[in-house]
Amino acid sequence: MAEPTSNKAFPVSWDQFHRDARALAWRLADKGPFEAMVCITRGGLVPAAIICRELGLRLIDTVCVASYHDYKNQSELKVLKDVAPNIKAIGDGKGKGVLVVDDLTDTGKTARVVREMLPNAHFATVYAKPAGVPTVDTFVTEVSQDTWIYFPWDMALTYVEPIAKGHKG
Numbered sequence: 001m002a003e004p005t006s007n008k009a010f011p012v013s014w015d016q017f018h019r020d021a022r023a024l025a026w027r028l029a030d031k032g033p034f035e036a037m038v039c040i041t042r043g044g045l046v047p048a049a050i051i052c053r054e055l056g057l058r059l060i061d062t063v064c065v066a067s068y069h070d071y072k073n074q075s076e077l078k079v080l081k082d083v084a085p086n087i088k089a090i091g092d093g094k095g096k097g098v099l100v101v102d103d104l105t106d107t108g109k110t111a112r113v114v115r116e117m118l119p120n121a122h123f124a125t126v127y128a129k130p131a132g133v134p135t136v137d138t139f140v141t142e143v144s145q146d147t148w149i150y151f152p153w154d155m156a157l158t159y160v161e162p163i164a165k166g167h168k169g
Contacts, residue, residue, distance in 0.1 A: 027124075099124060123136040130142070
């Protein structure tokens with residue numbers, strides 16, 4: 001996992017993420033109808049599973065966008081897998097009736113790339129940072145731009161020394 005550039009940590013447990021993804025589903029319930037969902041990999045896979053269950057969506061696709069960077073200098077984005085033609089053809093052929101889901105919008109760069117593919121789709125993320133907020137239609141929680149979100153799939157339980165062991169009193 002990359003090192004955060006800030007000491008503002010926002011750790012998210014599996015339980016919390018599940019609650020937040022369901023809260024996003026509640027917010028999306030009256031925004032449709034949605035005929036299909038496109039999740040932005042990889043972070044969008046987990047909320048997509050929860051949201052498609054809650055909204056009864058069965059037509060699900062992925063769009064795979066990668067950024068090769070050192071977590072300080074982000075490079076250009078590369079589309080590794082485009083949205084399937086049958087999904088692009090839904091509604092007006094520009095995304096109307098398609099729900100696009102991701103875990104987080106940070107700078108909004110990924111969302112802008114996908115928005116070019118599906119300009120009329122409804123974009124939703126569980127978490128949003130201020131620079132990314134304009135790129136999404138619906139989100140649950142906003143965090144500051146310099147907050148580092150620790151997602152549950154990026155963490156593992158580890159042993160922590162007792163507090164008393166570090167104190168010589």
